[in-house]
Amino acid sequence: MTLKTMLAATALGLAVAGGAAQAKEWKSVRIAVEGVYPPFNYMDKGELTGFDVDVAKTLCTHMKVECTFVVQDWDGMIPGLLAGKYDAIASSMSITDERKKKVDFSDKYYNTPAHFMAATTSKVGDTSPKGLAGKTIGAQGSTTQASFLDKNYKDSTVKTYQSVDDASADLASGRVDLVFSDKVLLNEWMKKSSDGKCCELVGPDMSDPKDFGYGKGVAVRKDAPELLAMFNTAIKASLADGSYKADNDKYFPFSVY
Amino acid sequence: MNLELLQAYGPRMLSGLVTTLELVFISAGIGALMALPLALARNSRSRLLSVPAKCYILFFRGTPLLAQLFLIYYGAGQMRGPLDAFHVWWFFRDAFFCALFAFTINTTAYQAEILRAALGSLPRGQTEAAASLGLGSWVTLVRVLLPQAMILALRPLGNELILSLKASAIASIVTVPELMQATKLAFARSFEFQVYIWAAVIYFLMVEVVRRVWILFERRLTRHLVRAAV
Amino acid sequence: MGAFQLLSFGPEGWGSQLASGVWLTIRLAVATLPFGLASGLLLAIMINGRNRMLSRAALVFTTIFRALPELLTIFIIYYGLQFLIQAVVDAAWPGTSIEINGFLAGLFALGVVFASFASEIFVAGLRALPKGQAEAAHALGLSRGTAFVSVIAPQLFRLTLPGVGNLWFVLLKDTALVSVISLSDLMRQTTIAVSNTKQPIFFYGVTCLIYLCLSLVSGAVVALLEVRTNRAYRGAR
Numbered sequence: 164m165t166l167k168t169m170l171a172a173t174a175l176g177l178a179v180a181g182g183a184a185q186a187k188e189w190k191s192v193r194i195a196v197e198g199v200y201p202p203f204n205y206m207d208k209g210e211l212t213g214f215d216v217d218v219a220k221t222l223c224t225h226m227k228v229e230c231t232f233v234v235q236d237w238d239g240m241i242p243g244l245l246a247g248k249y250d251a252i253a254s255s256m257s258i259t260d261e262r263k264k265k266v267d268f269s270d271k272y273y274n275t276p277a278h279f280m281a282a283t284t285s286k287v288g289d290t291s292p293k294g295l296a297g298k299t300i301g302a303q304g305s306t307t308q309a310s311f312l313d314k315n316y317k318d319s320t321v322k323t324y325q326s327v328d329d330a331s332a333d334l335a336s337g338r339v340d341l342v343f344s345d346k347v348l349l350n351e352w353m354k355k356s357s358d359g360k361c362c363e364l365v366g367p368d369m370s371d372p373k374d375f376g377y378g379k380g381v382a383v384r385k386d387a388p389e390l391l392a393m394f395n396t397a398i399k400a401s402l403a404d405g406s407y408k409a410d411n412d413k414y415f416p417f418s419v420y
Numbered sequence: 421m422n423l424e425l426l427q428a429y430g431p432r433m434l435s436g437l438v439t440t441l442e443l444v445f446i447s448a449g450i451g452a453l454m455a456l457p458l459a460l461a462r463n464s465r466s467r468l469l470s471v472p473a474k475c476y477i478l479f480f481r482g483t484p485l486l487a488q489l490f491l492i493y494y495g496a497g498q499m500r501g502p503l504d505a506f507h508v509w510w511f512f513r514d515a516f517f518c519a520l521f522a523f524t525i526n527t528t529a530y531q532a533e534i535l536r537a538a539l540g541s542l543p544r545g546q547t548e549a550a551a552s553l554g555l556g557s558w559v560t561l562v563r564v565l566l567p568q569a570m571i572l573a574l575r576p577l578g579n580e581l582i583l584s585l586k587a588s589a590i591a592s593i594v595t596v597p598e599l600m601q602a603t604k605l606a607f608a609r610s611f612e613f614q615v616y617i618w619a620a621v622i623y624f625l626m627v628e629v630v631r632r633v634w635i636l637f638e639r640r641l642t643r644h645l646v647r648a649a650v
Numbered sequence: 651m652g653a654f655q656l657l658s659f660g661p662e663g664w665g666s667q668l669a670s671g672v673w674l675t676i677r678l679a680v681a682t683l684p685f686g687l688a689s690g691l692l693l694a695i696m697i698n699g700r701n702r703m704l705s706r707a708a709l710v711f712t713t714i715f716r717a718l719p720e721l722l723t724i725f726i727i728y729y730g731l732q733f734l735i736q737a738v739v740d741a742a743w744p745g746t747s748i749e750i751n752g753f754l755a756g757l758f759a760l761g762v763v764f765a766s767f768a769s770e771i772f773v774a775g776l777r778a779l780p781k782g783q784a785e786a787a788h789a790l791g792l793s794r795g796t797a798f799v800s801v802i803a804p805q806l807f808r809l810t811l812p813g814v815g816n817l818w819f820v821l822l823k824d825t826a827l828v829s830v831i832s833l834s835d836l837m838r839q840t841t842i843a844v845s846n847t848k849q850p851i852f853f854y855g856v857t858c859l860i861y862l863c864l865s866l867v868s869g870a871v872v873a874l875l876e877v878r879t880n881r882a883y884r885g886a887r
Contacts, residue, residue, distance in 0.1 A: 199845065206842065208661060236832050238608055239729070245611070246732035248750075265611050305608035322515070322595045323605065328845050333595075336497030338513050357848050482819075482865035483858040484826035486837060491858060494850030582717075589719035593830065600721060613733070616726050620718050627717035 189390055191229040193249035194219050198234040199326045202351045202414050203255045206234075214419070217410045218272055218401075219253040222381070225397035225406075237326065238305055241265055244384060251383045251390065255345070257307045257376030267385050269394040271378025272407075273419040276368035277308050278346035280331075280353070283363050285340060290366030295319045301330035301339035307375045308343045314374075328352070335361045347419065422614065429606035429615060436602030437622060439516070443598060444585050447523035452577075454524075455531035460561075462536050473532070480529035486590050489522040493594045519591040527584050534576045538569040571642055578634035582627050589623075599623070656843075656852060664843040664853070671839030672860060675825050678756055678835065682821060685761040687814070690768025697773050708769070715766040720759075720824050727759040728752070728831045756828035764821055771813035775806045808879040815872035822864055836860060 196204040196215055204213035211232050223230035233249045244252055244266060258268040279300075281287045288294070296318035302309040304323035312321045324330040327344045334342045335358035342349070346368060353359040369375065381394045401407040402420070411418055461473035480488065496503060496512035503509040511517050542565055550560040592601035603619040606612075639646075659665040696708035715723060732750050750758075779802060787797035829838035840857040844850045 209667070234832055236830065238604060239831070241611055242607070242613075242729050246729055247736050248732065261609075304605060310609070323601075324595060325593065326845075332494070332497060332845070332848070336500050337509075338497065338515070479858070479862060482862040484823040484837070484861055486826045486829075487840075487854055487858050487861060490841070490844075491851065491854035494844060495854060498848070498850050586717070586719040589721040590827070592721075600719065603722075604725075613730060616722065616730070620714075620722060620726065623719055623722060624714060624717045 189226070189228050189250075189393065191231065192223065192226075192251055192390070193231050193233055194223075194251045194253050195233045195235040195240060195243060195249040196252075196254040197237045197240070197326070199328055200255055200348060201355070203345075203348065214273070214410060214414045215253050215255055217413065218407065219251075219381070221401050221406045221410055222253075222394060222397040225400045226393045228393075237303060240305075241382070244382060247384075250387065251381050251394070253381050255379045256382055258378055258380040259307060259376040261310075262376075262382070265385075266382045267388070267391050268380035268382055269391060270398050271380050271420075272398055274370070274378030275345055275347045275419055276370035277311070277343065277375055278349055278364050278368060279341050279343050279366045280334065280349045280362050281341045281365045282334065282337070282361055285365075287341065287365045290341075292316045292318065295341065298340040299338070301333055301342045302344060303327045303330060306344075308345075311369075311374045312343055331356065331362075332358065341365070347415070422612065425606075425610055425612055425615070429602070429610070432597075433599060433602040433606065433615075433618070433622075436597055436599040439596065439598040440585075440588050440591075440600075441626075443516070443520060443523060443588050443591060443596070444581075447520055447527055448581055448584055450524045451527035451531050454528045455535055458528060458532035459535035459539060462532060463539060477529045477533050477536075480526050481533060485522070485526050485587050486593070488526055489519060489590060489594060492522045493518045515591075515595045519594060519596045523584065523588065523591075526587075527580065530580050530583075531577060534573050534580065535569065537576075538573040539565060541572060542568055571645070574634075574638050574641065578631070578638070581634070582630055585626060585630060586623070653852065656847065656849065657856070664839075664847070667839045667843060668836065668856070668860070671834060671836035672864075674753075674834055675822075675836045676864070678753065678760070678825050678828065678833075679818075679822050682757050682760045682764060682825075683818065685757065686764030686768060686817075686821070689761060689765035691772055693765055693769035694772030694776060697769060698776050712766040712769050715762050716770075720763055721827050721830065723763055724756065724759040724827055724831060727762070728755040731755060731758065752828070752831050752833040755831060756825075756833055760821060760824055760828070763824070764817055767817055767820075768810075768814060771810045771817070772806065774813075775809040776802075778809055779805055808883075811872070811876055811879060815868075815876075818868060818872070819865060822868060823861065826861070 196211065196213075196219075198204055198206055198211060200213070200215075202213055204211065204215040206212075211234065216232065219230060219232075235243050235249070235254075237254075240252055240254065240256065241262065243249060252266075255273075256262070256268075258271060262268070279287070279290045287298075292315050295316060299320040299322060300312055300316060301322045301324055302312055303326060309321065309323050312319070322330070322333075322339055324333070327342070327348060330339065330342045330344070331349075331352050333339050335356075342362075346364065349364060353362055353364075381398075383390050383394070398407075401410075407420070408418075411420065458473055458476065461469040462477060464470045464473075492512075493515065496509075496518060500509060503512055511521075546564060546568075547560060550564045555564070588598060589600040591598050592604060595601070599619060599622065603615050606615040655663055657663055657665045657668070659669075693708045693712055696704045697712075699705055718726075728750075732755075735750060783801055783805075784797060787801045788794075792801070825835055826837040829835055829841065832838070836857060840853050844853045847853070
């Protein structure tokens with residue numbers, strides 16, 4: 164074989180690969196969740212559960228596909244998707260322009276604001292960058308909240324954690340002065356955790372789309388537009404037929420959409 | 421090499437590098453000071469000294485450093501009350517100090533074991549000869565045994581320093597902003613795999629520099645032996 | 651809750667989770683060992699061989715993976731290897747997707763590190779064997795393969811056992827690092843138990859003791875092997 168024919172063969176091979184990916188018919192979908200983000204996704208007696216998981220199951224029913232769940236650390240979420248370890252992420256991931264450069268997002272399936280949490284004894288009133296100058300703030304790494312702190316709270320020390328739970332534990336023991344995360348998540352932690360009584364929410368809801376994204380969506384690889392379309396159709400259908408509302412009401416007394 | 425990426429995350433990785441070096445060299449230094457008394461206790465004829473020393477060395481060499489670090493970091497969080505009472509909470513509050521503490525007590529165990537083995541491999545005749553010359557046991561240790569043991573221990577101690585340098589990456593897991601944490605942050609923001617390659621190159625260079633400097637150091641300390649051999 | 655309850659195997663205790671973690675840790679370490687040993691030996695033969703290109707390449711490989719933090723090696727292999735293999739598979743068998751799961755990635759990463767250190771030990775071991783042995787085997791008409799298996803390898807095993815035993819301890823402890831790539835080993839299961847019970851001292855303490863037991867048992871096995879392999883040499887002294 165000459166070099167030219169080899170190149171041609173390789174090009175053909177790649178083209179076939181591209182074609183195959185496009186024509187792929189989805190019968191089973193692997194979905195990644197973090198598993199330590201209650202009440203959205205968490206392990207309960209060894210079983211993966213939570214709002215993200217239930218919504219994903221509902222969507223899968225609408226899509227008529229078999230879904231399996233993969234637990235993946237938050238830091239490696241998008242790299243794992245790009246590497247093909249799973250086909251979609253349904254793990255409360257905010258739809259941001261930064262992430263859209265690497266992956267595609269479905270329409271939002273819920274949206275909740277971010278919020279500060281501090282010790283009840285701390286008497287933090289002003290949560291502006293000026294008010295928190297000199298304070299130590301904990302957040303989960305690789306999140307919109309961590310990026311927001313990094314960009315705007317230059318006079319505070321920002322510590323990034325593997326999970327929000329680790330950050331909250333350090334708030335309870337006094338290693339950080341505040342934790343910045345999702346409001347619903349923080350509320351759940353204060354209610355359920357044995358350390359939860361230490362702390363309270365402070366400051367206003369924060370939900371500017373340019374900082375915190377356009378709600379939470381399902382992320383898929385850019386080479387799977389047909390999967391994305393399936394998710395979008397399923398989200399619309401589940402909103403219309405009440406199955407989304409059933410999932411919502413199972414976890415929250417209010418609408419998170 | 422992507423210049424924009426370097427501009428965005430280079431400074432953070434550089435300051436991470438400084439933190440890594442601080443962590444490694446301070447813990448190795450303090451460890452070196454504590455290793456000798458521990459090695460002597462381990463070799464002591466008094467069981468009151470040797471048994472606890474043996475247990476200490478066994479525990480810290482027999483368990484993963486990651487588990488030790490978690491035990492100290494999260495354990496300190498649980499023990500906040502008592503630690504506050506002893507006025508040491510400010511120390512354990514800081515992730516860097518926790519990591520420094522864990523690395524120090526860990527490397528102390530490894531260094532002590534190296535010294536113990538080196539001291540133990542010296543012929544008994546040395547001690548006996550020193551005693552028959554009328555030297556006290558302290559003088560025998562400092563002037564006769566230690567200089568020889570240190571030469572034997574030099575290479576394994578260098579290896580231990582390199583192992584500590586590599587192990588320091590796990591401090592990233594408890595929020596210490598060292599090189600590995602800076603790299604993970606850069607990767608999480610940019611999704612550019614090359615930042616891991618940068619980190620690999622930096623760690624590789626650090627280890628190579630330490631290794632080569634150590635060889636020079638070793639040659640200098642043992643030059644009298646080389647001449648004797650020729 | 652008392653210590654007994656926390657470690658019980660019932661729904662309230664964490665005994666079964668920890669046990670499954672221990673099982674995964676042991677499986678990972680045991681599965682990595684043959685892979686690491688075989689690759690280490692291969693690298694050592696390459697380094698000792700006459701082909702300079704191969705020898706150089708093997709040396710560079712081992713020097714790099716001896717110098718990188720294990721944590722970094724695990725990350726690089728977990729994310730990097732997947733991209734690489736997927737690219738190869740896409741080119742060769744279009745349309746198929748292959749998945750490197752956490753266990754395989756962990757095994758591969760730990761194995762590469764193990765092999766890099768083991769090659770150093772094997773190189774020293776091979777050099778310690780007198781050249782005459784290979785020549786004598788050749789004179790007896792043994793093929794090179796037979797000579798290696800029945801003459802060189804048994805002696806190499808005895809010479810390198812202490813070094814390899816040491817690497818096994820390192821491997822056992824390094825398995826704790828795979829918890830960062832979401833593998834449910836002992837370390838990760840412990841972390842989950844801690845985040846649920848808020849008892850870090852108790853659980854990390856127990857986990858340290860479990861690792862210590864694994865180390866002690868391995869130490870006893872290695873010591874037994876050393877006695878056995880050195881049996882033939884005791885009389886000769």
